[in-house]
Amino acid sequence: MSSTDKPDVIIFMTDEERAIPPYETPEVLEWRDKALTGRNWFRDNGVSFNRHYTGSLACVPSRPTLFTGQFPDVHGVTQTDGLGKDAYDTRMRWLPPREVPTLGHWFRAAGYDTHYDGKWHISHADLIDESTGQPLATNTSDGTIIQDAVEQYLEVNPLNEYGFSGWVGPEPHGGLLGNSGIIRDPLIADRTVNWLEDRYRRRNQGDSDAVKPFLLVVSFVNPHDIVLLPLYMRRPENNPYFPCDLDPPEIPIPPTRYEDLSSKPAAQVAYKHSYYSGYGIQRAVQRIYENNEQEYRNLYYRMHLEVDNPLDMVRKAVTDDTSREKIIFRTSDHGDLLGAHGGLHQKWFNLYDESTRVPFEIVKYGNEEPRRGVIESVPTSHVDLIPTALALAGLDQQALEKQLAPEFTEFHPLPGKDLSPLLEDPNAEEFRNRAVYFMTRDNMLEGDTLASAMARGLGQAEKPPRPLKIQVLPHVSTNFEGIVVNITSNEVPEITNSIWKITRAHDDPETWTIPNSANLSSSGPMGETYRTDSIPDQWELYDLTNDPIESLNLWNEPKVKEVFNYMKQRLNQERLYSLPKRNNPWPYAKRKPPEAQLAGKTPPALARGLRALLRKVGMHPEDTQKLNIDMIGKRALIVCTNAARLGNGKPTGVFASEMTVPYYIWTDAGMEVDLASPLGGVIPVDPQSYRPVIRTTHDDRALGDALLQKKLSESLSIEDVDVDN
Secondary structure, eight states: OOGGGSOEEEEEEESSOOOOOTTOOHHHHHHHHHHOHHHHHHHHHSEEETTEEOSBOSHHHHHHHHHHSSOHHHHOOOOOOSSSOOTTOTTOOOOOTTTSOOHHHHHHHTTOEEEEEEOOOSSOOOOBOTTTSSBOOSBOTTOOBOHHHHHHHHHHOTTGGGTOBOOOOSOSOSSOGGGSHHHHHHHHHHHHHHHHHHHHHHHHTTOHHHHSOEEEEEEOOTTGGGGGHHHHHHOGGGOOOOOOTTOOOOOOOOTTTTOOGGGSOHHHHHHHHHGGGGTSSHHHHHHHHHHTHHHHHHHHHHHHHHHHHHHHHHHHHHHTOOSSOEEEEEEESOOOOTTHHHHOOTTOSOOOHHHHBOOEEEEEESSSOOOOEEEOSOOEEGGGHHHHHHHHTTOOHHHHHHHHGGGOTTOOOOOOOOOHHHHHOTTOGGGTTOEEEEEEOOOTTOOSSOBOHHHHHTTOOSSOOGGGBOOOOTTOOOEEEEEEEEEOTTTSTTOOSEEEEEEEEEOOGGGSSBTTTBEEEEOSTTOOEEEOSOOOOEEEEEETTTOTTOOOOOTTOGGGHHHHHHHHHHHHHHHHHHOOOOSSOOOOOOOOOOGGGGOOSOOOHHHHHHHHHHHHTTOSOOOOOOOOSOOTTOEEEEEOOOOOBOTTSOBOSBOHHHHHHHHHHHHHTTOEEEEEESSOBOOOBOGGGGSTTTSOHHHHHHHTOHHHHHHHHSBEEGGGOOOOO
């Protein structure tokens, strides 16, 4: 197939848009038909995949999963910036260039031009305004375009190393009105329509560059603005959504709104309470949600309406052209719980359908009558996008693999499937018992500062006051994985063609706050605490055919024991298939709180003055010199005594600075430090060494360090220490 015969490929994306849940009322469905005409075009002219799942959660892990066709354990992007982390957080992981090829790389290798406009959120691509130190804005809060800034983005071309051109930032992310969907989506649409019209005009004039086929991704923001609900409700004058004639009807309460979460993984009930602290004062934010539940649900659907016209503008610009065939996709990065399942919000710490099941539609438009229909019972996944797009464009995936593999350090076989056979035969045999895998390790609330959005807005991120400090999910495991499978009697004799989901909530020491050593398990009013023991797996099992709202967790039901065993086995198989080992492991970083939070117990001013005087004359055991060597990945052992008193009854034990000085010098250099003693257990510290004048700044830190205090009370026994030479 020559380049002039290849179809253009266009991908439409929205953000935070879930698939239609099974409990939408006839009134809401009627409103969709009347108001969301932009979306309805895709439904009416293509094939809808009604059991389509995002490969990961939330925003940042999901998008590289879609655009690389690999899962987070392979592409490495596991965390989302926003409430708990900023873009530069130690634990934040962006997609590195030249590791895993994106959809753009695949199509560039096939001779396509590749253009991206709208939300990216895969690498940190924003340009920085030197005058402010903030991302370079390309529009004002009222939508006025700042053309000089636009030109800077086009000149730098930040996504070029990720296989795309034409991106104009900054990311439409955060609480600024100028970055909201209601402002940015029309700008994205206008810019994309202008690009398309210019492309088609030049193509019709025979321009050799424009004749080339193109891959276009247009990525809208809404209904993601729903995450700004606390801002809109607390200050109604900041809410840019005004009543209109096409407003949705009142959206009914989800049937699982008051669900008892005691039978579900503990992370869910913990998240239910911790979520609000990401915004600010926990109880105040919780009241905003609870006092505005109807407005909350209505606003989410109104945001669907707000993005529908920009979506339709670009679609019309695409289909008005008749120069060649178009392969068109529409999807979303993830969904939104919207108060379902006991009052959970957004998309973290779960794999419920409201979060993971999203729209996915394919339209073949141009040379022949469009294929129309619905795929109801075949599970499909975001990782299917690349093989499907390549196949529908008539491209040779194997040939492209050979071309791309030498160029990327983490090139692995694509785990997804080409869905094009389903366009011809919705009952294609190869999909009969298909399982789709999904996973998330997004511990959104755990960041370096634990500063809420309000604390950061007030300039108190370095040391947020206690009411404005994030409460991490206490004492729970935060990794989730699962599969959805259509089971027949061939797999489990007592089952007749029903769709099942299994979810495993599991702990993984490699992802701990201090990897393989300790995990931050609480950050509430009593301070930070850590745990060093793993939490057992917790399970969910749902019969989606008979319980589409996922209210009955059947994992421990004797009557479906065979189903549970089968699903566990399939989960293990799908994990092995979907998660090949990286060629170059990317270990998780240790959380690094700001220096201001490491001060510990500050002694009185007089004691600090005497300390400084003693240090000046060389009589104070202070060591403030940092170890300027990269020791990340190395371990150290400090051996202390178990004896607390001498034979004459005088207190002894460890002189604090003998232990704290090397401990903090080594940990600050990136090492993992263990404490050991002859007997194990409690290491006594000489109480005299903690007196304000005598102790060091390292001792100050130790008094406020819950993890070190835990290690002092649970030291290793020397006989149990295994030193690997």
